[in-house]
Amino acid sequence: MHPVLKLVVQRIALGLILLLAVSAVIFLGIEALPGDTAQAILGQGATEVSLANLREKLGLNEPAITRYFAWLWAALHGDLGVALTNGIDISTAIGQRFGNTLFLASCAAAIAVPLAIILGLVAARYNGRWPDKLISGITLTTISLPEFVAAYFVIFLLTQVFPIFQPVAMVFPGMTFWERLHAVALPVIVLVMVVLAHMMRMTRAAILNVMQSAYIETAELKGLSPMQVIWKHAFPNAIAPIVSVVILNLAYLVVGVVVVEVVFSYNALGQYLVDHVTKRDLPVVQAVGMIFAAVYIGLNILADVITIIANPRLRHPK
């Protein structure tokens, strides 16, 4: 077997094991915490009889391990159970919302990724001079802000001071693509702000790292302009770290999305999760938490796999 293929298979296998362990933590770990699902549904005033009936109905008298494997088996077949609060099938409820979340996140990524790479290149080119200091200063400030704080500054600025946008992002079936784009403009701006800083700083670090190599000095000495050196010699060699940086930050976007969706009342997965945490609807929380964790772990695996494939020393072994 080709060594690269072996590494990739190993990495993916490790990721799948991790995912399984995470599902066990989300299910069994929660079971171990003090708290009773039946009590949570019926409230403090529930009688012993009604509690016992509900436990029977939900299958809570089975041992936790049995319920875990039943849950896992059903989840792998696309059946995530029904919500405790309103009895709606969770898989159906998630379907539409997941699409909305992906739409929001991919719009943000489509803007943030090229912008971060260009800004990172510029900052590396003028390392230590004012464009670098300006870019670094601004990004340091945005890193210190939690997503919702950034969001309200943007809302105030763009709906009150300069009234360009609507403060809520309503999407519903039947909207055209352009209507959707206009509706998500504000949340996208906020998400771009939040991930841009990390992405740009790590791109800059990756390029500066490559810039210390001997072949860069050669390129400089043979008279290439600084931008040519970066573009032709440093950038291709920095692609692997940059790609992994970008993907890691997309994983970060997954979490940012939760808060931003709540700020803009955007009907998607994050909003759905937070709603049901408030209602203490455990099956929904476990299912959505599992999806977020899976996307996060999946992106991390992807970043590792790309780093492995992009390494020419691994691709062409001696």
Add this chain to the structure above:
Amino acid sequence: MKLPFSAVLGIFLTSSFLFMAVFAQFLAPYSISDPSGGVWEGPSATHWLGTDTIGRDIFSRLIYGGQITIFVALASSTLAFSLGAFLGFMAAVKGGWVEQVMSRLVDLVMAIPSLIVALVILSVLPLNLTVLILVIGLLDSTRVYRLSRAVAMDIAVMDYVEAAKLRGERQTWIIFREILPNALSPLVAEFGLRFIFAVLFISTLSFLGLGIQPPLTDWGGMVKENKDGLVYGKSAALMPALAIAALAISVNLVADWILSRTSSLKGGRGG
């Protein structure tokens, strides 16, 4: 030694925030819960920062809220620190299966975003100060564990640690008397960063309605209460938002300064 301007500014702002948190009861001009003016008044001589959605003085609530935010953040980062650093040192000193088990557990927790873990846990546990501090502290201790383990690994192979082991000192002596003093400077800077993380975390949770519950309030909760006013051009929600940003940035300045000082002392290591 000359302090850089950013460090002076950071120290000044951080200590004023701490002062405000400690003496909140004496500083706040109005009560935390009783309306003292009209709804959503602008800033005036009686209400310096205006009033909120039911007419409570924002300046007073900001002071009381800051007390809670800073208290929860300090308590949880102290917990994260003592636990994470102790276990990290222990892993570095003991090695073997103890280290393997702890490190893999930490990997597992860090494989899921903290906010998602916290949301899942808080959907079962009651929402009160103790639970919030424990959840944030435990989640954050995984990051401290990684750092302190890495730092202690470097120190554990030093000759003086070897000497202490040969002298027959106990494990706790080695951890507290040999490793801790030598690992302190990078850890102090890290404490600042963990504190900021805790501030942002508790604010985010409160903003989502899953943190501090009324009648208590914190800055994240205040943003949530007043966010609807923003649509009508009332800037009340921006005040607590600004406070969160100011606290985070000023602690960051101090941590940056400590980090640059300690790393230059060590010839660039630990940065």
